[in-house]
Amino acid sequence: MELLLFFSGFLYMNGKRISEMKYFSFCLLAILSTSIFSCSTEPEPLNYGSDVCHFCKMTLMDTKFGAELVTKKGKVYKFDDMRCFINYYNSGNDDPSDFQHALVIDYLNPGKLINAFDAFYVKSAEIRSPMDGQVAAFETKSSMSKFKKEWKGIYLAWGEVVTQYK
Numbered sequence: 001m002e003l004l005l006f007f008s009g010f011l012y013m014n015g016k017r018i019s020e021m022k023y024f025s026f027c028l029l030a031i032l033s034t035s036i037f038s039c040s041t042e043p044e045p046l047n048y049g050s051d052v053c054h055f056c057k058m059t060l061m062d063t064k065f066g067a068e069l070v071t072k073k074g075k076v077y078k079f080d081d082m083r084c085f086i087n088y089y090n091s092g093n094d095d096p097s098d099f100q101h102a103l104v105i106d107y108l109n110p111g112k113l114i115n116a117f118d119a120f121y122v123k124s125a126e127i128r129s130p131m132d133g134q135v136a137a138f139e140t141k142s143s144m145s146k147f148k149k150e151w152k153g154i155y156l157a158w159g160e161v162v163t164q165y166k
Contacts, residue, residue, distance in 0.1 A: 041074050041100040043113055055084035056131060063110035064136070065129045069094075070101040082121075083133030086165050104137040107147070112139075117158050120144035124153030135161065 046068065051060045054077040060066055067085035069077040071094060079085040082104070089096065103113040119137040122144055127134045135156065138144035148155055156164070 041070055041072060043068055043070055043101050043103055044076050044078075046078055046105070046111065046113070048111070051078050053078065053080040053084050055079055055088045056081075058130065060130075062130050064105065064107050065133075066105040066111075066113075067116065068101065068103045068113060069099050070103075071098050072100045073098075081129045081131035081133040082135040082137070082161065083129075083131045083165050085116075086133075086162055090162060090166065106139045107136040108138060108143050114139045116161075119158070121156040121158075121161050122148045122151060122153040123156050123164065124148075124151035126151040126153065133165075135164065 046060055046066045048060050048063050048066075052058065053060060058080055060078065060080045062080070065081055067079040067082065069079075069085070069089065071077075077088060079088065085104070089102070102116040104116045104119050106112045106114045106119070114137065116137070119139065120141050120143075121135050121137055123135050125134060127136050129135065136147065138147070144155065147153070
């Protein structure tokens with residue numbers, strides 16, 4: 001209330017109501033614009049060696065594994081393994097509908113984030129991931145098929161991946 005009285009007195013000071021009103025409107029617009037546009041919902045690259053997994057708190061190290069969730073409000077959660085990613089996704093801390101992006105690292109393109117819902121997954125005891133999640137993500141079905149055969153693994157779609165660690 002005191003702030004409102006201050007600004008109302010400021011606007012009428014020295015008979016400069018119109019020019020002060022323009023200045024006040026410009027400042028208010030600048031503040032609102034900054035607050036509206038500062039919340040980006042764009043994914044961030046995973047910084048291996050410095051980023052920390054939101055779930056297990058370990059430093060991300062292996063560039064063939066990792067994941068990221070970005071909320072519609074712009075909050076970014078980073079993970080070092082599919083196990084951590086899925087455990088957080090299923091935790092109930094955030095509703096899955098609140099996520100703008102769900103991304104995983106393409107095993108064949110270290111550091112490259114791809115859409116988690118469209119990725120192809122292999123589960124195998126041969127996969128040595130940071131938290132022993134034993135799941136690798138691939139951007140294409142053909143690349144997934146090659147490793148599935150080599151690792152004697154099983155193919156998982158997104159709907160099956162989200163049930164792996166319950």
